[in-house]
Amino acid sequence: MTAPRVVIADDQALVRTGFRMILTAGGIDVVGEAADGTAAVDLVRRLHPDVVLMDIRMPTMDGLEATRRVLAAEPRCKVLILTTFDLDNYVYSALSAGASGFLLKDVTPEHLVAAVHLVDTGDALLAPSITRRLVERFAPTSTPPAPHRDLSTLTPRELEVLTLLGRGRSNTELATDLTLSEATIKTHVARIFAKLSLRDRAQAVILAYETGLITPGDPPRSE
Template sequence: MPETSVITVLVVDDQPLAREGNALALDSAPGIRVIGEAADGREAIEQATRLDPDIILMDVRMPGINGIHATRGIVDGGLRSRVIVLTTFDLDEYAFGALRAGASAFLVKTATHQELVDAVRVVARGDAIVTPRITRQLIDAYTGRDQPAQGGQGLSVLSPRERDVFNAIALGLSNGEISQALHLSPATVKTHINRIFAKLGVRDRVQAVILAHQLGLTIGGQVN
């Protein structure tokens, strides 16, 4: 999304104080506007469909339809919103379940308001970083090592340069780091990433690193 665009956010949490506090913190940040709040997963899906926010800040543990099922409903519904889930612990099985359901990132509830704002901005521009530690935990917990690789023809659909960029994504590099490592302009990196995601049929970096693992790429190496 353009740098000058206002990032619209839907805040979802069953605890009113937490929901209102996060909404206030985000709405007070330059370039971010909270356009709705929801108290449970069902309401989150309804609000996401009606409001079409850029980002959904989703509490993962809620009664009724929890954050995992709500995230899956939003992603399977073809909505463009990107989901950031909030959880108590960074290795919480609920958080990984939400990532597998299609969430783009997660934060622990102890995150500061500034960290929350930063995360919204990072995910909104499609530059989320998936660290090797979190990637390994996600893969070990939720993907079997004998799973068939997804993504059609695998990496054969990518050009050599797109393959380089895909390898960098698998290592957890941000767009800026890929730009420096491969001596590409930021705009060129974004173009390559958009083409890679389209060719491989992945939604974001989380799905990309899982696919990289399934295709046999090593997580945590170096970019040539």
């Protein structure tokens, strides 16, 4: 299996050096480092990495705007947000912009390496329940949700699966809830992602809230 190619974007040189050492020791190819968001976007356009570790608070351009620009320039690139807070209001916006999850800066070396591999394979780093917690805390509630133009393309079963995904259900739990095999659930999830152009489960949770399939305060269904 080819090692993921990674760019590290953080304004602290010691953080970048530490992450580089950890990732390199874990067999991951660190192809570049950036001290601000502008440099990160430039590196991504030039180096085409698989994953970007993106700090939120950086000079010149913050990690949120950099995430938007990175994913606009390289849609196949995955972004992992780095934060010192486990519930940072920027994290929700970053996930909405297409980031595949977030990491605390005190992450263990093993977890950091595993996280890069995880998002490189197309999965979301965040547990759906954590994503839901972010959505419930930071999603705007004063305006009605705007219908997603593609929801009409989902079958009734796919809509049901998406709603349960939004409540943080794993594939195993979905299979139990709907009395289906996990293989069938995986097929439904893959079709939902394809129809709605979703990157991962984190975006599926956010979409379920933003379209009104679920509203903050809805019961999590025996999580």
